Amino acid sequence: MPRTVQFLANRRRIAGAALISVLALSACGGSEAEPLPDYDPVPVAVESPATEVDTAELRLPLQLADAPVLAPGWQTPPHYADDVFLSAADNDDVLTFRAVDTSGTVLWETQRPLSCTGFTLTSGHDQSYAVLTDIDDDVQGFGNTVASAYDLHTGAAVWGPVDVPGPHQGPGTVFGAPPEEAMGDSGPKVLLDPATGDLLLDETADDVTILGEFHGTVLLVHNDHVEAYRADELADTGLTAEPLWTIPTDTWDNNGLTARLPVTSSDPSDDPGAVLLGTNDINRALVQLATGEVLADQLTAAGQDPSSQTWVTIGQQYAGYAADGQLLYQEPNDGLQFRGVGAAVAYLENADGDLEARNVVTGDIGRSYDPQDTGALTVPTLITATGAGILDAGEQYYLVPIVQADTP
Numbered sequence: 001m002p003r004t005v006q007f008l009a010n011r012r013r014i015a016g017a018a019l020i021s022v023l024a025l026s027a028c029g030g031s032e033a034e035p036l037p038d039y040d041p042v043p044v045a046v047e048s049p050a051t052e053v054d055t056a057e058l059r060l061p062l063q064l065a066d067a068p069v070l071a072p073g074w075q076t077p078p079h080y081a082d083d084v085f086l087s088a089a090d091n092d093d094v095l096t097f098r099a100v101d102t103s104g105t106v107l108w109e110t111q112r113p114l115s116c117t118g119f120t121l122t123s124g125h126d127q128s129y130a131v132l133t134d135i136d137d138d139v140q141g142f143g144n145t146v147a148s149a150y151d152l153h154t155g156a157a158v159w160g161p162v163d164v165p166g167p168h169q170g171p172g173t174v175f176g177a178p179p180e181e182a183m184g185d186s187g188p189k190v191l192l193d194p195a196t197g198d199l200l201l202d203e204t205a206d207d208v209t210i211l212g213e214f215h216g217t218v219l220l221v222h223n224d225h226v227e228a229y230r231a232d233e234l235a236d237t238g239l240t241a242e243p244l245w246t247i248p249t250d251t252w253d254n255n256g257l258t259a260r261l262p263v264t265s266s267d268p269s270d271d272p273g274a275v276l277l278g279t280n281d282i283n284r285a286l287v288q289l290a291t292g293e294v295l296a297d298q299l300t301a302a303g304q305d306p307s308s309q310t311w312v313t314i315g316q317q318y319a320g321y322a323a324d325g326q327l328l329y330q331e332p333n334d335g336l337q338f339r340g341v342g343a344a345v346a347y348l349e350n351a352d353g354d355l356e357a358r359n360v361v362t363g364d365i366g367r368s369y370d371p372q373d374t375g376a377l378t379v380p381t382l383i384t385a386t387g388a389g390i391l392d393a394g395e396q397y398y399l400v401p402i403v404q405a406d407t408p
Helices: 018-023 231-240
Strands: 046-048 070-074 079-083 084-091 092-103 106-111 119-124 127-136 144-151 157-164 174-176 191-192 199-202 209-214 217-220 225-230 245-248 258-260 272-276 286-287 294-304 312-317 317-321 327-332 339-340 345-349 355-361 379-383 388-394 395-400
Touching: 070 092, 079 119, 084 119, 084 225, 092 127, 106 119, 106 127, 127 157, 144 231, 157 191, 174 209, 191 209, 199 217, 209 258, 209 272, 217 231, 272 294, 294 317, 294 388, 312 339, 339 388, 345 379
Parallel strands: 339 379
Antiparallel strands: 046 106, 070 395, 079 084, 084 092, 092 106, 119 127, 127 144, 144 157, 174 191, 191 199, 209 217, 217 225, 225 245, 258 272, 272 286, 286 294, 294 312, 312 317, 317 327, 339 345, 345 355, 379 388, 388 395
């Protein structure tokens, strides 16, 4: 395929945030040897703009070069739904979560112990929720990990705290017992109703494997099939509910089948999107959550551009697909990895550690950064359909807000 312009941006290696690498595998819990910090788990309304930063100190991609950049105080990758981003940072040995809308307004914040990094965004009853874990030494039963849901826009309590067997496993409202050893497999998982926090399924009692919950759509392995259900129907009738769709598990040899989220997608509160199903990270299928249609297979990763709805996939081939599944282009993949997708551009890291910016509709390589620019490199991980963007700067994440046009 012809390439109109090529520019590979030499960049410094970006180390993963220490908060992610150290705490991502930790259970949400405490001990007498490590007492809990003093923190306030009740969300507090903020309703003030995030701090704007001096962009002269940042190396921005060309498509965002003139945009304002805000620092909400995030060290972990933000989650996005319903025009709100949520992420967290380590502030004085306490984890502070901040919800920020696409205009850059900090809506609310709440605190947790550093070990309670796991969280998710979900939907129920036409609302979007943030589900966070916490520690409750008074819980009897599963243990001392609890989960609670909050209105994503206001921080108001919706349900919880409810006891869960261990930390957040995901995708969605899935929790599991911590592994017996530091690097071992997690124990049996449970699925909570995203709308109420009630227990929907327990792997130890229901003869299912829970693959994940995706804004009200639940994926299970049951009766030798992958089955998709609406969470509200499972709440009403259990596994006697009619599945939305099914796929035989022998498609994947049924050996440790798991579900992974794409690196980016359209707003999940509006569009169910798709999920990567497979038994390993080199042979996954991209499956539409609404229909069960397989868009592509033999994949390592996939991402959707929210503005054009185009899917970009990485496997043995680098390929693009229209929203209806039509193949737009493909070429051999020589070590490409996703960094982010949005505004019709896929940001990819090649085998040499350089960045490529590719048009998601044509696959062509374009200019990504001005070679004369200096400063800390920022890489877009997501640009929403409305134009708000998240920039990964290695040690923190910035927000590019939607700029409202002045009215006469």
